[in-house]
Amino acid sequence: xxxxxxxxxxxxxxxxxxxxxxxxxxxxxxxxxxxxxxxxxxxxxxxxxxxxxxxxxxxxxxxxxxxxxxxxxxxxxxxxxxxxxxxxxxxxxxxxxxxxxxxxxxxxxxxxxxxxxxxxxxxxxxxxxxxxxxxxxxxxxxxxxxxxxxxxxxxxxxxxxxxxxxxxxxxxxxxxxxxxxxxxxxxxxxxxxxxxxxxxxxxxxxxxxxxxxxxxxxxxxxxxxxxxxxxxxxxxxxxxxxxxxxxxxxxxxxxxxxxxxxxxxxxxxxxxxxxxxxxxxxxxxxxxxxxxxxxxxxxxxxxxxxxxxxxxxxxxx
Numbered sequence: 001x002x003x004x005x006x007x008x009x010x011x012x013x014x015x016x017x018x019x020x021x022x023x024x025x026x027x028x029x030x031x032x033x034x035x036x037x038x039x040x041x042x043x044x045x046x047x048x049x050x051x052x053x054x055x056x057x058x059x060x061x062x063x064x065x066x067x068x069x070x071x072x073x074x075x076x077x078x079x080x081x082x083x084x085x086x087x088x089x090x091x092x093x094x095x096x097x098x099x100x101x102x103x104x105x106x107x108x109x110x111x112x113x114x115x116x117x118x119x120x121x122x123x124x125x126x127x128x129x130x131x132x133x134x135x136x137x138x139x140x141x142x143x144x145x146x147x148x149x150x151x152x153x154x155x156x157x158x159x160x161x162x163x164x165x166x167x168x169x170x171x172x173x174x175x176x177x178x179x180x181x182x183x184x185x186x187x188x189x190x191x192x193x194x195x196x197x198x199x200x201x202x203x204x205x206x207x208x209x210x211x212x213x214x215x216x217x218x219x220x221x222x223x224x225x226x227x228x229x230x231x232x233x234x235x236x237x238x239x240x241x242x243x244x245x246x247x248x249x250x251x252x253x254x255x256x257x258x259x260x261x262x263x264x265x266x267x268x269x270x271x272x273x274x275x276x277x278x279x280x281x282x283x284x285x286x287x288x289x290x291x292x293x294x295x296x297x298x299x300x301x302x303x304x305x306x307x308x309x310x311x312x313x314x315x316x317x
Contacts, residue, residue, distance in 0.1 A: 006039065008056070008096070013041060016054060016095055020087045020102055023047045029054075038233070039098075042105065051105040053084060056098050057233070064233035065091055065099035067149045071205075071232045072103060079136040082106065082228035106228040108218035115212050115251075122223050124261035129226040130215055131265025134243060137229070139270070140205040142237035159239060160198035167192050167286060170293035179292060179308050187315055188289065197278045203237035210243040211250065240272075241279050245287035248280060249310060285314045 014026045028044040039056040057065040069089035075081050084103035091099035111126065118126070142148055144155030145162035156162035170176060171185050192198070207214065209231060218227040252259035266272065273279060288311045292304065 006058075008039070008041070008054075012096060013043065013054060016100065016102065017043065017045055017052070019090070019095070021045065021048060052087065053103050053105045054100065055103070056096065056100045058098060065089065065101060067235065068231075068233045069101050070149060071235055072101075074140070075137065075232075078140055081133045081136050082226075083232070084228070084230060106216040106230065108216045108227045111212035111215040111217045111226075114217065114224065115255075118224065120257045123255055123258040124264075126215075126217060126224055126226060127258040127261025127263075128265035131262040131267075132269040133226060133229065133265075134207075134210070134240075135266045135269035137207065138204045138240045138243070142203045142205055145203045145237045148237055157201060159200040159203070160192075160195070162238075163198055163282075163286065164189075164192045167289060170289045173293035175295075175304070176289060176293050179304070180311075184312075184315065188285065188311075191285065191315075192282070195282060197275050197282060200239055204239065205235060206238045206240065206243045207232060208234035208236050208238075208242070211246045239279075239283075241276065241283040242286070244280065245283040249284050249287055281314060285311065288314070 010026060010029055013029050014024070017024045017026055024045045024047050026043055026045050028042075030042045032040040032042055037058065039058055041054040041056075043052050043054055044050075045052060055068075066089070069086055072083055072086040075083050076085075084106055087102040087104065089099070089101040115123075144157055145159060146156050146166075148155075156165070168189060171188060176185065207229065210229075214229060214231045216227045216230060217224045247259075247262065252262075263272075288307050292307045292311070295304075
């Protein structure tokens with residue numbers, strides 16, 4: 001991959017594991033399925049016997065390694081939200097030419113793998129757990145909107161100004177410029193520039209890429225339950241609606257009991273913003289434009305067309 005680390009030998013993997021467990025033997029090492037920005041290995045080791053994950057940060061994700069390592073240590077202690085336990089993080093380049101972390105593996109599988117097999121009761125129950133845990137995550141306050149723990153990043157202290165800045169960057173992307181006439185792009189800018197609903201001066205921690213692909217579930221005697229959240233490299237300072245928007249855009253319309261459980265769990269654990277139903281359409285639009293602007297160019301045409309159609313629907317008065 002043009003200078004990027006794209007695979008590791010079993011000897012390289014074992015040398016990394018032994019920085020934590022000196023006598024460990026790697027008995028199995030498999031790449032996680034699907035497309036990922038990071039190079040991710042599912043490992044089984046002996047001495048001690050356990051399942052762990054090796055995550056190697058490549059390309060534009062490299063600056064995120066420190067942030068994810070920091071958050072894996074912070075989130076459980078601050079909120080009780082189950083996340084992998086960090087075993088080691090390293091960006092020295094001593095072992096491999098890329099930042100990496102080792103962490104425990106949560107028991108189970110991504111919710112996205114089983115979502116369409118669940119009955120209504122299971123959908124509502126899992127939605128409820130997700131909502132409760134996500135509300136706990138959102139309790140962590142941050143000083144500014146946008147990136148944090150990143151050098152040379154100017155902080156934003158105003159929700160509207162930060163969101164407008166970000167949406168304008170996405171609107172300048174080739175994918176958006178080619179997908180919409182200029183009058184539509186101007187309309188989207190005006191929606192965020194003129195809204196009176198983005199009023200917050202305080203940010204909270206948001207996952208930044210929240211969805212069933214990053215929620216791990218385990219099947220037990222009484223059905224599935226949430227065993228934790230993963231993949232925090234895109235976490236930023238924002239407002240809770242940013243994490244909710246992808247769920248509304250992709251899942252809740254076709255899975256209403258999933259939505260009910262999620263909102264019940266979130267509101268039982270805490271409180272939704274008084275203007276949440278005015279703010280959700282704004283963040284749905286923000287999420288769709290972001291996806292269109294930032295997703296890889298080889299994404300299926302029909303998915304891009306669906307995003308464009310959803311954006312057009314949200315622009316109808």
